[in-house]
Amino acid sequence: MHDFVSPQRPLVLGSTSPYRRELLQRLRLPFSVLAPDVDETPQPGEAPRELARRLALAKARAVAAQQPGAVVIGSDQVADLAGHALGKPHTHERALAQLRLMSGHSVVFQTAVAVVCQATGFEQVDLAAVTVRFRSLAEDEMERYLRAEQPYDCAGSAKSEGLGISLLDAIDSDDPTALVGLPLIRTCRLLRAAGLVLP
Template sequence: MSISTNPPLILASTSVYRRELLERLRIPFEVISPRVDETPLTGESTLDLALRLAYAKAKAVADQHPEAWVIGSDQVADLCGAAIGKPGNFERALAQLQLMRGATVTFQTALCLMKGDVQTTLNVPTEVTFRKLSDEALEAYLLAEEPYDCAGSAKSEGLGISLLESIKSEDPTALIGLPLIALTGLLHDAGFVIPSKSGK
């Protein structure tokens, strides 16, 4: 019985979280940095920002690798219409968590699969409600997990789950950074075999 061979695939991202998520599908892929300016446009909504950046990341790499399918993805946390970015350090992370305490934040996770002129871009939203925790609890979490490279300052796949009251989404992997349910469907449509007979 022949072993199926999937088309070339590239993840246009430097995110270790997206790489780890894509590895779950057990198909070969390459990782290339898209080098895209992620500055929001004036008046741009969080949804439009996420969709634009996912597309831009995919296109930046696809233009250089026309033989491959390229995955671009971006996530923007939205609190009452305002974007909540990656904090970068303890002080900004604490300020974010204090702001989101008891509130519901929508994480817009956009996905783009592209090859040449063929592309599909979509968004998988996730509604996250944060618990009303004390400053001491928030500080203890930040010191334990140091989630300073995560939009919203909480890793739901780790200790950050203790900060959350509820998560509402069609895809549990979207909140981590790459919606695998949607992506698997797009890859199937593009001719990928998942699971593949080789399992790699």
């Protein structure tokens, strides 16, 4: 049995993502941010959901090693198109290629969250799968969207909290913040399990 963490134990977000930081602020808990140093290369034959889980845990562990007394959150998102992982495009050309692949199809955004506290030996990981159905997209629509939104740091190039919502037919999820990058329902569950008091 793990010792419960006191509400005063520091909370650290192991991510440089501004989207995750914004989401975590909703919980009104004080937290700091540390960048995890993790190799995000997929392993041979690794399924997108397993990749997301492994990387979320690796990020939380990497930061927890530097902050052993803190409760650390790590998260990762992989866009899953028929078992094929689509990561962050980083360039306009790759983003356009991703949108062409996703046009008219359903894509599952696998968003994993891990919470680790080295001091208490607490370590749990959970995953929220969000199914997103894309409309059939015309070439000029994709170009206009990319020029306006520039979603090059988003898995699958689809920034649903912005203009990307116009590309979609439907979103199916039991944890709506997962698509933006941090599944807050699951995050709250894990933080409570680690001993933090919410709200």
